Structures are given as C-alpha cells and as structure tokens.
Amino acid sequence: MSDYRNVILEAVRKYHQETEPGTAFEPGVTEIWPSGAVLNEDDRVALVEAALDLRIAAGPSSRRFESSFARRLKRRKAHLVNSGSSANLLAVSALTSHLLEDRRLRPGDEVVTVAAGFPTTVNPILQNGLVPVFTDVELGTYNTTPERVAEAIGPRTKAIMIAHALGNPFQVEEIAALADEHGLFLIEDNCDAVGSLYRGQLTGTFGDLSTVSFYPAHHLTMGEGGCVLTSNLALARIVESLRDWGRDCWCEPGENNRCLKRFDYQMGTLPEGYDHKYIFSHVGYNLKATDLQAALGLTQLARLDEFIEARRRNWRQLREGLDGVPHLILPRATEDSEPSWFGFALTVEPDAPYTRAALVDFLEARGIGTRRLFAGNLTRHPAYIGTEHRISGDLTNSDIITEHTFWIGVYPGLGTEMLDYVIASVREFVAAHTRAAH
Incomplete structure (x- = not known):
C-alpha cells in the first residue's frame, strides 16, 4: 500500500512541475496582483x-x-x-x-x-x-x-x-x-x-x-x-x-x-x-x-523567512523607485520597527493635479492591481451608521484615506521586472498630469 502512496505523491510532484505556469513577464499583459498565495510542489504534495x-x-x-x-x-x-x-x-x-x-x-x-x-x-x-x-x-x-x-x-x-x-x-x-x-x-x-x-x-x-x-x-x-x-x-x-x-x-x-x-x-x-x-x-x-x-x-511555515524577506525587498524597490514623485505621500516604517510588509500604501495629496481615482484607473488598465486601504473611515459605512460607538478627537486622516489612499502589492509572487513596470507606470502618469497642470 505504501508503494501506491509513494507513486501517487511522486506523480503529484511531476504534475506540478509540468503544469505550473511559466514566470515570463509581459508588460501590460501579465496581471500584477496586489496579493496572492505563493504555492510550490511541496504545498501540493502536502494537500494530497x-x-x-x-x-x-x-x-x-x-x-x-x-x-x-x-x-x-x-x-x-x-x-x-x-x-x-x-x-x-x-x-x-x-x-x-x-x-x-x-x-x-x-x-x-x-x-x-x-x-x-x-x-x-x-x-x-x-x-x-x-x-x-x-x-x-x-x-x-x-x-x-x-x-x-x-x-x-x-x-x-x-x-x-x-x-x-x-x-x-x-x-x-x-x-x-x-x-x-x-x-x-x-x-x-x-x-x-x-x-x-x-x-x-x-x-x-x-x-x-x-x-x-x-x-x-x-x-x-x-x-x-x-x-x-x-x-x-x-x-x-x-x-x-x-x-x-x-x-x-x-x-x-x-x-x-x-x-x-x-x-x-x-x-x-x-x-x-x-x-x-x-x-x-x-x-x-x-x-x-x-x-x-x-x-x-x-x-x-517552512518558507516564512523567505516570504518575509521577499516582501521587504519588494517594498524597498517600490520605495526607492517612487521616491520624489510629486504629490504622492509614500509609506514609511514606524520608527524603531522592521515591518514584514503586507502592501505599499500611496496617498494622493488632496491638492494634487490628479486624483486617486484617475491614477488607479490608469494602473488597473495596465494590469496593475490595486486595493483600497480597506474600509477607509469605518464610521462612514452603512453597517456602522447607527451602531453605538464613540469617536475620540477627529478622524481627519481617516477621511483623507477614504478619499485619497490605495495600495499596491509587495507579495513574494512579484518579481523585479513587475515592480519596475509598476514604478515606471506611476511615474509616467504623474509626469503627464503634472506637465498638463503647468
């Protein structure tokens, strides 16, 4: 019986190797997801x-x-x-x-x-x-x-x-x-x-x-x-x-x-x-x-360190590549921290010559996936209007996030070429709109 088991599991490894899609990146065609699972043959074998x-x-x-x-x-x-x-x-x-x-x-x-x-x-x-x-x-x-x-x-x-x-x-x-x-x-x-x-x-x-x-x-x-x-x-x-x-x-x-x-x-x-x-x-x-x-x-879990390092590396590439882009608030790590990043947040300044919606539309049209910073200001959603809650101070920045913030991916499935394309796309959009404003 164990022989059958070994044959099945070895066949699963071969199946994975033969059916796993290629990794060649084609700008504007290959979708760049903001997040996703990174699975290998060990994962497939473990499930089987x-x-x-x-x-x-x-x-x-x-x-x-x-x-x-x-x-x-x-x-x-x-x-x-x-x-x-x-x-x-x-x-x-x-x-x-x-x-x-x-x-x-x-x-x-x-x-x-x-x-x-x-x-x-x-x-x-x-x-x-x-x-x-x-x-x-x-x-x-x-x-x-x-x-x-x-x-x-x-x-x-x-x-x-x-x-x-x-x-x-x-x-x-x-x-x-x-x-x-x-x-x-x-x-x-x-x-x-x-x-x-x-x-x-x-x-x-x-x-x-x-x-x-x-x-x-x-x-x-x-x-x-x-x-x-x-x-x-x-x-x-x-x-x-x-x-x-x-x-x-x-x-x-x-x-x-x-x-x-x-x-x-x-x-x-x-x-x-x-x-x-x-x-x-x-x-x-x-x-x-x-x-x-x-x-x-x-x-x-055996790959956690690999995943963490990839997320940090991808975040650094985006941070360095987008440094100095006008009217974009780039993310920063909390002082004294070393994040294991989930995403790369971008906030379009409220007085920018372009909008978050326009930038997101441009990126999505190029196959670059984006996500909102979750709910933005939760108190503005239908589910929470009328619920018992208290607000301490004001929620000015939460409202700015609701209107002007989104994030792009840093997950380990993204390679250097993909992130270079993301950086180039953001810079192209901002440059065009900044020139038009002048």
Missing part, C-alpha cells in the same frame, strides 16, 4: 498526502502546526481556527468570559481601536455588545499613536484592539505600557504583520492575545484559516473552549478521558457525574480548521 489519509477534521497536522507556529511566534499557545475573522471574534469573546471574574468585559464596556482599518477588527467588539472607541491614524505609517490612544481612554474603557497596518507595527510597546497602566487588555490584530518587529521584538507578542489570518492574501496561507495566540494559559483555555462549541472538556478529538475523571464532575445544576465531554461552560462556536488546511500551513 492529507487527502490520502482522509484527514478531514482537525487532527495531528493541526496540533503540529499549532505547536510549531506558537514556537515561531514566541507564544506559549496557538489555537488554529477557520479564519482570521474568527480569530478576532474569539480573542474579543474570550475577554467576556466569566472565568475572568471582575476583569471580564461586559456589555457597554469600551474597546479602543482605529477607524481606518478592516471591519473584522471592529465587528467582534460590536458583536459582543461592547462599544468601539475610534481613533485617527497618521498618514504615512497608517497607524494610530500612543497619544491618541491615551486620549481615547475613558471610565468604561476595558481593552484596546488595534491592527498593525499593512504589516507596519504600531507603537505597540508604548501602547502595551498604556494598557498595563490603566488595567486594560490588549489584543494585537497581527493578521497583516507576521514576522514584523518593533524594537527587535515580534509583533503579536506584546498583547494579552494576538490574531493571525491564513487567507491567500496573507504571509502564509491555508486557503482559509486563522490563529489565536497567547502566553496567558487562562486565556488560552477560554479561547479553546469558545472555539470548540463552548465545552468545558479539554480532550482532543478522539480522546475520552484525559483528566481521568470524565464522570466525576458536577457543574452548574447538572447531576453529579454528568459526562464532562458534554458539559458547556461558555456560549461558544465551532470554529476549528481541518488537517487539510494545517498540512498546507506546515509547508508554508
């Missing part, structure tokens, strides 16, 4: 191998990935889930657990965040009956500041939840110190920033909890998938319960009696000896991933 074993639920690959990923990101525990959005939902929901006693977040408590971001950083706040407090960000870094966060903290503020924008760390050490000073929880949305460093320390290691996404646009992919990480074992236990239907039992799937007292519990008003596998201590979900996803995650 997991399929041959019929590992259709969470199992050994999931546990191996959790252990490896936690070590790589220097956290004690990692819990694999079905998406980065679910990871954020679990991270916030964990802070509402009765097991936290007096520190638990209750409906009406506030969570400081930013207005210019992705909805799933904010949605779990609302979904748990909490109140988001929106702060503005800086142009260039696209992150908020410790000063803005400090001003946003009020009597009912109990937590801070912020994403590292496009892989660029916010001043997380200072904001973690603020959280500690005020007795607040800190959640780092690290979905766009795996491998980023702030003052030499990995992002995702400053907060009580951090989250990661494995959607194809991100640093590692499982197709779908995400992760919640923490070094707080009490929080880890809560996250696991919430992920796994809210059950109190901590047996792995297929295990029956890890605690050796499965029929000895009495909890709630249940009868003595009720089966611990069916005692529920949280109102939870089923947000687990599968071994098929984890198998892909393991082969991707």
